[in-house]
Amino acid sequence: MNNRTIEFFVGCFVLVGLLAVFYLALQVGGARFFGSDSYELQARFSSISGVNTGSRIEIAGVPVGTVKKITLNDNYHAIATLELPNHIQLDDDTIASVRTSGLIGDRFIELSPGTSGERLVEGGTIVLTETAFSLENALANFGGGAARSIGVDSYELKARFSSINGIQSGSSVQVGGVQVGSVIDVELNDNFYAIVTLELPESLELDDDTIASVKTAGLIGGRFIELSPGGSGFALEPGDMIVDTESALDIENLISKFALGGIDKEEN
Numbered sequence: 001m002n003n004r005t006i007e008f009f010v011g012c013f014v015l016v017g018l019l020a021v022f023y024l025a026l027q028v029g030g031a032r033f034f035g036s037d038s039y040e041l042q043a044r045f046s047s048i049s050g051v052n053t054g055s056r057i058e059i060a061g062v063p064v065g066t067v068k069k070i071t072l073n074d075n076y077h078a079i080a081t082l083e084l085p086n087h088i089q090l091d092d093d094t095i096a097s098v099r100t101s102g103l104i105g106d107r108f109i110e111l112s113p114g115t116s117g118e119r120l121v122e123g124g125t126i127v128l129t130e131t132a133f134s135l136e137n138a139l140a141n142f143g144g145g146a147a148r149s150i151g152v153d154s155y156e157l158k159a160r161f162s163s164i165n166g167i168q169s170g171s172s173v174q175v176g177g178v179q180v181g182s183v184i185d186v187e188l189n190d191n192f193y194a195i196v197t198l199e200l201p202e203s204l205e206l207d208d209d210t211i212a213s214v215k216t217a218g219l220i221g222g223r224f225i226e227l228s229p230g231g232s233g234f235a236l237e238p239g240d241m242i243v244d245t246e247s248a249l250d251i252e253n254l255i256s257k258f259a260l261g262g263i264d265k266e267e268n
Contacts, residue, residue, distance in 0.1 A: 048177035050107035166223035213246035
């Protein structure tokens, strides 16, 4: 009798343990037996720099979902997959914007619900989007533009810059805000240009009028190289050089020009 009682309690303990493990597996895996309480939409951005898988989605400052996945389509647009609760239904004129928390905080996606009356169904795409504000681009435009030099399953390209301050081996290479490769080497040539070697996937084909720019993630984030694919129809071959580049914006020099009214002025 005592042995059966012990066996009964042991069996109950094991059963409870198995149920607990099963419950945790369901929670971690996001599985649902009675239907999901969320659905997915996609949003198409020309650039989504700073937004990552797991970034939050807000409506009127209230978190309502998360970014589930980010991919790059054939037209070099960033496609963000948004996971939202079922009770939030959005119209097809909804606007998705990349925002920053405070001055130097994390980036997230803000949704501004539309009023068209035409609902977005699961898997639908939000096409009205606003990309992240770029302080570098704004300062570059205001200050006369950034310096530009005209002129296994991966392959290498090179890019020639007059300055790459902050770029080093391992820095990311992005297209439309989506990381597509990395910097594997940086060297100085005989003409004192910085030659950067980029490792890119074979599936990413670029034309010879592609522009390579040095950008900064946020206000004080790390620097990376952004590629703006061209449309010349003449593809770059492995080992070719990207000569149309935009060097790092030197904010100190820019501020000096505004504060001092220019440089290299001689006093009589």
